[in-house]
Amino acid sequence: xxxxxxxxxxxxxxSSACFAELGHNVNIIEIDCNKVEAINSxxxxxxxxxxxxxxxxxxxxxxxATDSYDVIPExxxxxxxxxxxxxxxxxxxxxxxxxxxxxxxxxxxxGEGYHVVVVKSTVPPGTTEELVIPTVLEEARGRSxxxxxxxxxxFLREGMAVYDFxxxxxxxxxxxxxxxxxxxESAYSGIDSPVLRVGIRAAEMIKYASNAMLATKxxxxxxxxxxxxxLDIDVYEVMRGVGLDHRISPHFLNSGAGFGGxxxxxxxSALIRLAESLGEYPVLLKSxxxxxxxxxxxxxxxxxxxxxxxxxxxxxxxxxxxxxDTDDVRDSRAIxxxxxxxxKGASVKAYxxxxxxxxxxxxxxxxxxxxxxxxxxxxxxxxxxxxxxxFASLDEEFDMMKSRVILxxxxxxxxxxxxxxxx
Numbered sequence: 504x505x506x507x508x509x510x511x512x513x514x515x516x517x518s519s520a521c522f523a524e525l526g527h528n529v530n531i532i533e534i535d536c537n538k539v540e541a542i543n544s545x546x547x548x549x550x551x552x553x554x555x556x557x558x559x560x561x562x563x564x565x566x567x568a569t570d571s572y573d574v575i576p577e578x579x580x581x582x583x584x585x586x587x588x589x590x591x592x593x594x595x596x597x598x599x600x601x602x603x604x605x606x607x608x609x610x611x612x613x614g615e616g617y618h619v620v621v622v623k624s625t626v627p628p629g630t631t632e633e634l635v636i637p638t639v640l641e642e643a644r645g646r647s648x649x650x651x652x653x654x655x656x657x658f659l660r661e662g663m664a665v666y667d668f669x670x671x672x673x674x675x676x677x678x679x680x681x682x683x684x685x686x687x688e689s690a691y692s693g694i695d696s697p698v699l700r701v702g703i704r705a706a707e708m709i710k711y712a713s714n715a716m717l718a719t720k721x722x723x724x725x726x727x728x729x730x731x732x733x734l735d736i737d738v739y740e741v742m743r744g745v746g747l748d749h750r751i752s753p754h755f756l757n758s759g760a761g762f763g764g765x766x767x768x769x770x771x772s773a774l775i776r777l778a779e780s781l782g783e784y785p786v787l788l789k790s791x792x793x794x795x796x797x798x799x800x801x802x803x804x805x806x807x808x809x810x811x812x813x814x815x816x817x818x819x820x821x822x823x824x825x826x827x828d829t830d831d832v833r834d835s836r837a838i839x840x841x842x843x844x845x846x847k848g849a850s851v852k853a854y855x856x857x858x859x860x861x862x863x864x865x866x867x868x869x870x871x872x873x874x875x876x877x878x879x880x881x882x883x884x885x886x887x888x889x890x891x892x893x894f895a896s897l898d899e900e901f902d903m904m905k906s907r908v909i910l911x912x913x914x915x916x917x918x919x920x921x922x923x924x925x926x
Contacts, residue, residue, distance in 0.1 A: 504527050504528070504579040504580060504689070504690060505527070505528045505530075505577055505578045505579050505580075506519075506522050506527050506528070506529045506530070506578060506579065506580045506581075506582065506690060507529075507530045507531075507532060507572075507574050507575050507578040507580070507581040507582070508522070508529060508530070508531050508532065508581075508582045508584055509532045509572075509581065509582065509583050509584060509585060509603045509606075509607065510531075510532070510533065510583070510584035510585040510586070510599075510603070510624075511531045511532075511533030511535070511538050511539070511542060511548070511568060512549075512584065512585075512586060513549060513551065513659070513661060513664065513765070513831075514584045514623060514624075514657050514659060514664075515531060515533075515582070515584030515585070515623075516531065516542065516547070516548075516549065516551075516554070517551060517554060517659060517664040517665055517668060518582065518584060518623065518657065518668065519531045519566060520554060520557035520558055520561060520566060520665070521557065521665060521668040521669060522690060523557065523560075523561035523564075523565050523566040524557055524560070524561065524669070525690075525691070525692070525693050525694070526565075526693070527565065527690065528565045529561075529565060529566050529567070530567050530568070530569060530574040530578070531566070531567070531568040531569070532568075532569060532570070532571070532572055532574065532575075533568055533569075533570060534570055535548075535570075536570055538568070539568040539569060539570055542558065542562060542566075542568035543562055543563060543567060543568050544562065545558045545559045545562040545563070546558070549830070550829060550830045550857055551661070551662070551664050551665060551829070552662055552663065552664075552665060552666075552828060553665035553666065554664075554665055557665065572606045572607065572609070572610045573610060575606075575607055575610040575611060575614065575618075576610055576611065576613050576614035576615075577614075578618065579616075579617075579618065579619070579686065580618070580619050580620075580621055580686060580687065580690055581607050581618070581619075581620050581621065582621045582622075582623050582655070583600060583603045583604070583607070583620065583621065583622045583623060583624050583635070584623045584624060584657075585599035585600055585602075585603050585624055586599055586624070586765075587599070587600060587624050587625055587626055587769075587773075588769060589768075589769040589772055589773065592776065593772040593773065593775065593776045594627075594773060594776045594777075595625070595626060595627055595769070595773040597626065597627075597630060597634060599624075600622070600624055600626060600630065600634065600635065601634060601638060604620075604634065604635045604638035604639050604642075605638055605639075605642050606642075607620055607639055607642075608638060608639035608640065608641065608642025608643040609642045609643075611639070611642075611643045611646060611650060612642070612643055612644055612646060614646070616649065617649045617650075617651065617682070617686070618649065618650050618651070619650075619651040619652065619653055619683045619686045619687055620635065620639055620650065620651070620652050620653075621652075621653045621654070621655050621687050622635055622652075622653070622654045622655070622707075623655050623656065623657050625656065625657075625710050625711070625714075625766070625770060626707055627707065627711070627773060627774075627777050628704040628705075628707040628708045628711070628777070629704060629707070630707060631652060631654045631677075631703045631704075631707065632679075632703055632704065635652065636652050639652075651678070651680055651682055651683025651686065652678065652679070652680075652683055652703070653676055653677060653678040653683045653684055653686075653687040653703070654676075654677035654678070654703045654706040654707055655674075655675065655676055655677070655687055655706070656675055656677075656706055656707070656709060656710035657710075658671060658672065658673075658710075658713065661764060661765070661826065661828075661829040661831055662826060662827065662828030662829045663828070669694060670694075670696070671694065671696045672696070672697075673696060673697045673698070673699050674688070674691050674694070674696050674697070674698045674699070675698075675699045675701065675706050675709050675710075676688050676698060676699070676700050676701070676706065677700075677701050677702055677703040677704070677705055677706025677707065678700070678702075678703060679702070679703060684700055688700075710770070711770055711773070711774045711777075712774075714766055714767050714770040714771065715770065715771050715774055715788060715791070717755050717762075717767060718762055718767045718768075718770075718771045718791050718795070719787065719788075719791050720754075720755040720756060721755050721756075721757075721761065721762045721767075721795070722761070722762075722790070722791040722792075722794040722795050724738070724742055724755070724756045724757065724758045725758050725759065725761060725794055725795070725798055725925060726794050727741065727742075727758070728758030728759075728924070728925025728926065729801065729925055731758075731925060731926070732923075732924075732925050732926060737926055738758045738925050738926050739757075739758070739914060739926060742756040742757070742758065757913075757914065758914075758923075758924075758925035758926065759798070759836075759911075759912050759913045759914065759923070759924060759925065760798050760799055760802055760836035760837075760840070760888060760912030760913065760924055761794070761795040761796075761798035761799065761836050762795055762825075762834075762836075763825030763826070763833065763834035763835045763836050764825040764826065764831060764833055764834055764835075765831060765833045765834070768792070768795070768834045769834075771788055771791055771792055772792065774788060775788045775789060775792070798836065798912075798924065799836045799839035799840045799843060799912070800839075800843060801924055802840055802886065802910060802912050802924045803840060803843045803844060803847070805910060805922070805924060806818070806884055806886070806908075806910055807847075809884065809908050809910070809922075810883050810884055810908055812847075813844060813847040813848060813849040814847065814848030814849070815848060815849075815850075816848075816849045816850070816883040816884070817849070817850045817851075817852065817881065817882045817883050818844055818849050818850070818851055818852070818882060818883060818884050818885070818886060819851075819852050819853070819854070819875075819878040819879045819882040819884070819885040819886065819904070820837055820840060820841055820844075820851055820852070820853045820854075820878070820886050820888055821853075821854055821855075821875050821878060821879075821885060821886065821887050821888065821889070821891075821894055821897075822837055822854075822855055822887060822888040822889025822890070822891055822894065822912075822913070823835060823837045823838070823853055823854075823855035823858040823859065823861075823862040823888070823889065824837075824855055824857060824858035824861075824889050825837075825889075826889065826890065827889055827890040827891045827892070829857070829858075830857040830858045830860070830861055831858070831861065832858050832861045832862045832865060835858075835862075835888075835889075836888060836912060837853075837855075837862075837888035837889060837912070838862065838865055838866060840886060840888060840912070841853065841866055841869060842866070845866075845868075845869070850869075850870070851869040851870065852869070852870045852871075852872055852877075852878040852879075852882060853869055853870070853871055853872065853878060854871070854872040854873070854874060854875050854877065854878040855889065855891070856891055856893065858889075859871050875893070875894065875897055875900055876900045876903060879897075879900050879901060879903050879904050880903040880904070881903070881904070881905060882904045882905065883904070883905050883906070883908065884904070884906075884908035884909070884910065885901060885904060885908070885909050885910070886910050886911075886912065887909070887910070887911045887912060887913060887915060887916060887921075888912045888913065889913060890913040890914075890915045891915075894915055894916065895915050895916065895917060896917075897916065897918070898917070898918050901918065907920055909921040909922070910922055910923070910924070911923040911924065912924055914926065
């Protein structure tokens with residue numbers, strides 16, 4: 504099939520490359536000309552495991568990027584994969600979804616044959632029916648009988664997105680018309696996965712509910728971990744026992760500095776705002792966010808207990824990405840810790856294998872180092888904030904510090920004198 508994907512970010516670019524791998528002809532519509540040039544030359548503008556191989560195989564063949572919507576009329580499917588960042592009030596900002604809908608509708612005026620618009624962006628329930636559909640149809644002016652709509656949420660983990668696309672736990676297709684859902688489903692032909700066909704609003708809600716559940720498991724584990732630390736209990740032993748219950752599973756039970764990234768924080772906040780707009784009071788979801796926001800401050804408080812007043816102290820922060828195997832620093836717990844340290848008068852030296860360029864945009868006025876050893880040398884303390892594999896073998900490097908004060912926000916070290924935020 505011919506597929507157009509609006510948005511060349513994490514979701515749009517990975518989805519496009521994987522659709523190309525499945526044999527479709529794919530055009531990415533991206534307003535950033537630098538991204539367009541990089542994609543067409545086979546160079547991924549973001550780091551994602553396996554993405555470079557897909558681009559090298561398909562860029563210039565059955566995968567192209569453009570800054571124009573003029574590919575829409577020739578497409579069978581158009582996927583909306585633009586961002587929905589949190590607004591100042593925590594609600595999802597749908598301006599990019601609205602803009603994409605207007606442009607798709609405008610270019611569909613001249614198209615022929617059946618076309619399905621698929622929303623893959625994470626949007627509050629009701630968005631597809633109340634914003635996307637009327638906007639597209641209004642711009643298409645009369646061409647309503649042969650335009651279908653579907654909602655197809657993504658469940659991609661950064662760092663594992665290519666794998667997750669090709670080996671999903673489930674594919675969710677929401678639609679009002681069977682034909683629209685069938686065409687959207689056929690884009691995934693060749694992938695062995697359960698397909699769940701639901702209504703459009705249910706598909707939108709499945710994404711929010713899934714992320715809220717994952718965030719809840721993390722905050723639950725962190726709250727239990729905080730209690731375990733007070734009782735001198737290893738929370739990882741506790742969570743191993745909890746996770747063996749098949750009703751719970753061991754996933755997302757690792758205690759630590761909390762969750763970050765582009766999805767969980769914004770999606771839980773958006774779900775809270777949606778609930779409040781309906782007159783509900785989402786006590787559990789509010790607590791999930793509250794626990795998550797406290798965790799980085801607990802780590803800094805623990806550091807103060809170890810080395811006293813932080814004013815004038817030099818602290819090494821190892822790991823800047825919100826998780827390993829990505830360069831994404833959005834809502835990273837490491838950034839929260841760094842800002843806390845700076846506010847208390849500490850000087851910070853930081854290192855991350857991939858995320859320094861992105862972190863520098865957020866926190867430009869700290870010292871960025873080329874290695875963990877360089878960051879640790881001469882420091883009063885070292886904080887491990889991201890679970891990079893290379894940090895697991897650090898030991899001799901800690902001897903380069905003034906004293907071996909080693910605190911973990913993620914449990915990864917094997918040295919016995921490291922102490923964790925929850926253990």
